[in-house]
Amino acid sequence: MELVVETFNLTKRYGRETVVSDLNLGVRAGEIFGFLGPNGAGKTTTLLMLLGLSEPSAGEAKVLGLNPVKEPLAVKSKVGYLPENTGFYGDLTALENLAFVAELNSLEKVEGLLAETLKLVSLYEVKDRLVSTFSRGMRQRLGLAEVLIKKPQLIFLDEPTLGLDPEGIATMLGLIERLPREMGLSVVLSSHLLHLVAKVAHRVAILNKGRLLALGSVESLAQEAGVEANLEEVYRRYFQTAEVDGAGEAA
C-alpha cells in the first residue's frame, strides 16, 4: 500500500504545552483522509508540519517520500494547501485572481488550464465578477481552484466547509469527492464535524488534545464505539474517553 503521508512520533510543543503528541499515521495514495478533532486538537499544527511550514519538536514526517524539514520547497511544489482562511484580491475578478496564481507559479498553456479549472469548481459562469461580490462558498471554491491549478499530487484542505450553508457544504464535498477519481489526487480533509467528513472520507483519524484517539473507516470506528450508524454518538464517545484520560493526567 503506497503511503503519501507518514508520521513517526510527530510532536509539536509550544513552551511547556504539547499540542501534537507522538502522532503516528499514514495516508494512502488515492484516498480521502478525514482529519477530525475539536478546536485546538492540533489539526492545523500537524498540517503545517507536514508542509514544512512548522518544525516538529520531535519525531518526523514523510510526505510523498520527502522530509518536509529537509526538503520544504519540494514538498510545497507537490502538495496543495487550502488554509483555513484564504485571501483574495477583492477588486480583481475570479479569472484574474486565478491567472495571478498561475503566473506566480509559471504555469504553461494557461488559458485552457484557467477555463478548465474554473469549470471544475463551477465558477466559469461568474469568472468575470469581482471576488468582493462572491459568497463564502464561491470564495472557498476559488481557493480550491487556486490549489488545483498547480496540479498537486496531494492536497491538504483545512476546514474547507467552515462557515458554509448546507448547499455550499454539499457542493464543496461533492467536488472533493471527485478529486481522487478524476484527478488521481490524495486528499487530507480536516474538520471538526464527523458526519460531514464521513460522507466522503475513506478513512478518518480522530485527534484530541494532540493525541490520536482512533483511526480507521467510519464503519470500523462506529463498531468499536458500539454505536453503529450514529456518528454524533461515535464522536461524542471518543471525546468523552479523551476527557476521562485528560482528567487522569491532571490528577
Ligand SMILES: Nc1ncnc2c1ncn2[C@@H]1O[C@H](COP(=O)(O)OP(=O)(O)OP(=O)(O)O)[C@@H](O)[C@H]1O
Ligand atoms: N504559534 C503557536 N504558539 C503557541 N500555541 C499555538 C500556536 N499555534 C497553535 N497553538 C496551540 O496549539 C493547539 C492546537 O492548535 P491547532 O490550531 O493546531 O488546532 P486545530 O485542531 O487546528 O483547531 P481549530 O479547529 O480551532 O482550527 C492550540 O491549543 C493552540 O492554541
Ligand SMILES: [Mg+2]
Ligand atoms: Mg485549525
